Amino acid sequence: xxxxxxxGGERAIDAAHAWLATERRGDPAVPQIxxxxxxxxxxxxxDRVMAEGSLYDRDLAALAIKQAQGDxxxxxxxxxxxxxxxxxxxxxxxxxxxxxxxxxxxxxxFKDMPGGQVLGPTYDYTHRLLDFTLAAxxxxxxxxxxxxxxxxAPRIHDILGQEGxxxxxxPSDAEPFDITREPLAFPxxxxxxxxxxxxxxxxxxxxxxYSTQRGWGGTHPFVGEIRMGATAVEITPxxxxxxxxxxxxxxxxxxxxxxxxxxxxxxxxxxxxxxLVFGHADRRAxxxxxxxxxxxxxxxxxxxxxxxxxxxxxxxxxxxxxxxxFVEHLKLPHYVDFQSELETIRRMRRDAANASQDxxxxxxxx
Amino acid sequence: MNGYNFAYLDEQTKRMIRRALLKAVAIPxxxxxxxxxxxxxxxxxxxxxxxxxxxxLGPQDVLKVIDQGADDTTNAVxxxxxxxxxxxxxxxxxxxxxxxxxxxxxxxxxxxxxxxILVYQVPMPEPLAKLEPSRAETTRMHGLAEYGLMHVKLYxxxxxxxxxxxxxxxxxxxxxxxxxxxxxxxxxxxxxxxRNPALQLFGAGREKRLYAIPPYTAxxxxxFDDHPFRTTRAPQHCxxxxxxxxxxxxxxxxxxxxxxxxxxxxxxxxxxRAKQEQPA
Numbered sequence: 001x002x003x004x005x006x007x008g009g010e011r012a013i014d015a016a017h018a019w020l021a022t023e024r025r026g027d028p029a030v031p032q033i034x035x036x037x038x039x040x041x042x043x044x045x046x047d048r049v050m051a052e053g054s055l056y057d058r059d060l061a062a063l064a065i066k067q068a069q070g071d072x073x074x075x076x077x078x079x080x081x082x083x084x085x086x087x088x089x090x091x092x093x094x095x096x097x098x099x100x101x102x103x104x105x106x107x108x109x110f111k112d113m114p115g116g117q118v119l120g121p122t123y124d125y126t127h128r129l130l131d132f133t134l135a136a137x138x139x140x141x142x143x144x145x146x147x148x149x150x151x152x153a154p155r156i157h158d159i160l161g162q163e164g165x166x167x168x169x170x171p172s173d174a175e176p177f178d179i180t181r182e183p184l185a186f187p188x189x190x191x192x193x194x195x196x197x198x199x200x201x202x203x204x205x206x207x208x209x210y211s212t213q214r215g216w217g218g219t220h221p222f223v224g225e226i227r228m229g230a231t232a233v234e235i236t237p238x239x240x241x242x243x244x245x246x247x248x249x250x251x252x253x254x255x256x257x258x259x260x261x262x263x264x265x266x267x268x269x270x271x272x273x274x275x276l277v278f279g280h281a282d283r284r285a286x287x288x289x290x291x292x293x294x295x296x297x298x299x300x301x302x303x304x305x306x307x308x309x310x311x312x313x314x315x316x317x318x319x320x321x322x323x324x325x326f327v328e329h330l331k332l333p334h335y336v337d338f339q340s341e342l343e344t345i346r347r348m349r350r351d352a353a354n355a356s357q358d359x360x361x362x363x364x365x366x
Numbered sequence: 367m368n369g370y371n372f373a374y375l376d377e378q379t380k381r382m383i384r385r386a387l388l389k390a391v392a393i394p395x396x397x398x399x400x401x402x403x404x405x406x407x408x409x410x411x412x413x414x415x416x417x418x419x420x421x422x423l424g425p426q427d428v429l430k431v432i433d434q435g436a437d438d439t440t441n442a443v444x445x446x447x448x449x450x451x452x453x454x455x456x457x458x459x460x461x462x463x464x465x466x467x468x469x470x471x472x473x474x475x476x477x478x479x480x481x482x483i484l485v486y487q488v489p490m491p492e493p494l495a496k497l498e499p500s501r502a503e504t505t506r507m508h509g510l511a512e513y514g515l516m517h518v519k520l521y522x523x524x525x526x527x528x529x530x531x532x533x534x535x536x537x538x539x540x541x542x543x544x545x546x547x548x549x550x551x552x553x554x555x556x557x558x559x560x561r562n563p564a565l566q567l568f569g570a571g572r573e574k575r576l577y578a579i580p581p582y583t584a585x586x587x588x589x590f591d592d593h594p595f596r597t598t599r600a601p602q603h604c605x606x607x608x609x610x611x612x613x614x615x616x617x618x619x620x621x622x623x624x625x626x627x628x629x630x631x632x633x634x635x636x637x638x639r640a641k642q643e644q645p646a
Contacts, residue, residue, distance in 0.1 A: 009440040010438070012440060013440055081405065081406040083404070084403045084405075085376075087376075181401045183399035183401055183402065184574070185399060185502075185505075321404070321408075321409065322409050322572045324408070325409025325411065326409055327410075328410065329411060330410075332410070332433070333433060333434045333439055333441070334434075334471070335434055336472055336551075337533070337534040337552060339600065339615055340534045340552040340554065340599075342600075344531060344533040344598060347598070348531070
C-alpha cells in the first residue's frame with residue numbers, strides 16, 4: 001500500500017457524490033418518483049419530516065425525502081438547514097386549536113362530549129394484514145366522509161376546567177423562548193422544553209414516554225383528548241393592528257389528564273401534559289404530552305428520579321439532528337488523537353511489564 | 367454563491383456571533399453561550415468552527431483549513447470548499463500565508479504570528495463533562511472555580527497508572543481562572559496554546575458555546591509539582607522529511623505489521639521536503 005492512498009480527498013468527495021446520485025436514482029428503467037407522489041402518498045413521512053425539520057412545507061418535505069432516499073432524519077436535516085436561512089417577517093398570534101377544522105377528535109375519558117368523537121383517517125382499528133390490492137395498484141372506493149365539523153368543539157380541559165377539576169392554563173403575554181435563536185440553558189422553562197419536544201426525535205420521545213408508563217416516573221395519564229385538523233395561522237401586521245389569516249396548517253394536539261395534585265387544604269386538581277405537533281401524528285403528540293408531564297416533576301413537587309423527569313437529560317438528547325451528527329462524526333478521522341492514545345497505552349504497557357519484572361526479580365531473590 | 371450572503375450566514379447572525387466572541391475574548395477561557403445556527407454541514411463536522419470562521423472572515427482574508435493537521439483530509443477539503451464557494455475568498459495550504467486557520471485536532475507545527483486567527487472546531491466544550499454530566503452543575507463549578515474534581519481525576523490516574531492517562535483534549539487553566547478544553551488536540555500541542563501571538567477562537571456548534579484565548583494569554587496544562595505535565599509523540603522520525611520533533615501519524619503499510627511514520631502537519635512536512643530538494 002502506498003502512502004499516497006490517503007491523499008486525494010477532493011477527488012474522492014466528488015466521486016462519492018456522483019455515486020450517491022446514481023444510487024439515489026436507482027434503476028433508470030423505473031420511472032423517477034415524483035414529488036407530488038411523495039407529498040400525496042407518503043403523508044405520514046412528510047408530517048414527521050416537517051415536525052423534526054421544524055418547517056411546515058409539504059412540497060419541500062417531499063423534495064427532502066426524495067433527496068435523502070427516504071432517510072427521514074437526513075430529510076429533516078435538509079429542511080432544518082434550509083429553514084435557518086429564511087428571514088423572519090412576523091410571529092403568529094397564538095393558534096386557536098379550539099377553532100380547528102376537525103378531521104379527528106377522540107377522548108378516552110368521556111364517552112361523548114360536545115363536538116362528538118370523530119375517528120377520522122386512523123390506522124387504530126385496521127388489521128395489520130399486508131394489503132395486496134395496494135400492490136396491484138387498485139384504487140380505493142370513495143370514502144364516506146361527513147362534512148368537516150364546523151361547530152366549535154370545546155377542548156376537554158375547558159370542560160374539566162368549568163368545575164376547576166384541572167389546573168388552568170396560565171395566560172401569558174410573554175414572548176416565548178425560541179430555541180432556534182437563543183442557546184438553551186438549564187433549568188429550561190416549559191416553553192423552551194415544549195418547543196424542543198415538538199421537534200424532538202419521534203423514537204426518542206416514544207421511548208421516554210413509554211418509560212414513564214413502565215414505572216420510570218409514572219404520571220397516571222389519561223388521554224383527555226387528541227384532535228387533528230386544519231388550524232388557521234394568523235399574524236397581526238403592525239400597520240394593520242388586527243389579525244389576518246395567512247394560511248392553514250394541519251396539527252395534532254394531545255391533552256393528557258394526569259393524576260392530581262393538592263393537599264388537605266388545597267383542593268386537588270388534575271395536572272396536564274401537552275403535545276402539539278405538525279401533521280397527523282398521534283404517536284408523536286401523545287409521547288410529547290407524556291414527556292412534558294414527566295418533566296414537570298420538579299415544578300409539581302414530585303421527586304425527579306427517572307430519566308424522563310430530568311429536563312437536562314431529555315431536552316439535551318431529544319434532537320435527532322444534533323444526535324445523529326455527533327454519533328456519526330465518530331467516523332471522521334481521529335487518527336491524531338488515536339496516535340496519542342497508542343503512545344500512551346504503549347508506555348503504560350512498558351511500565352507495567354517493567355514493574356512486574358521487578359517484582360519477579362525481587363521474588364526470585366527472596 | 368447566488369442566493370446566499372457572503373460566507374453563508376446573514377449579517378445579523380454574524381453580528382450575534384461577533385458579540386459572543388468579544389465577550390469570549392474579554393473573559394479568556396470562559397464558555398459563552400451563543401445562538402448557534404443550523405448549518406448545511408452536520409453537527410460534529412465543525413459547525414461551531416465554521417460559524418466562527420464565517421463571522422470573522424472578510425473578503426481579503428486567506429483561509430487555511432486543516433483536519434488532523436492535514437489540508438487534504440476529506441472534511442478539511444469540504445470546509446475549505448464551502449468557504450471558497452460561499453465567500454469566494456482565497457485559500458491556501460501554507461500556514462504562513464493564512465490569515466485565518468480553521469483546525470480540527472491540531473495546532474500547526476509552525477509558530478503563528480500576531481494578526482493570525484486560529485479557529486478550533488470543538489465537539490465538547492465542557493472540560494468537566496466526563497466527570498459531571500450536568501451542564502447546570504458544571505456552570506456552577508466554573509463560577510466558583512471549583513476544579514477539585516479534575517485534580518482528583520489526575521491524581522487517581524497517577525496512583526493507578528503512574529502518570530496521567532489523558533493523551534488528548536488535555537485540560538488547561540486559562541489565565542489562572544477558567545478550566546478549559548483545548549478541543550481534542552494531542553497533549554503534544556498544548557504548550558503551543560501558551561502565550562501564542564495569534565488569537566485563538568473555539569466554536570462548539572452543537573453545544574452552542576464559544577470561547578477564546580486572546581494573544582499572549584497564559585495557558586497552563588494541569589499537573590502537579592511532583593508530576594509535571596509532559597507530552598507524548600511517537601519516538602520515531604518522519605519517513606518523508608526526517609523531522610524527529612514533529613507530531614507523527616503512524617501509517618500501517620502492509621499485513622506484516624509494517625509501519626511508517628509521517629508528519630501529521632502536511633504543510634510542515636512538504637515545506638521541509640521542498641527546502642531539502644533545493645540545491646544548497
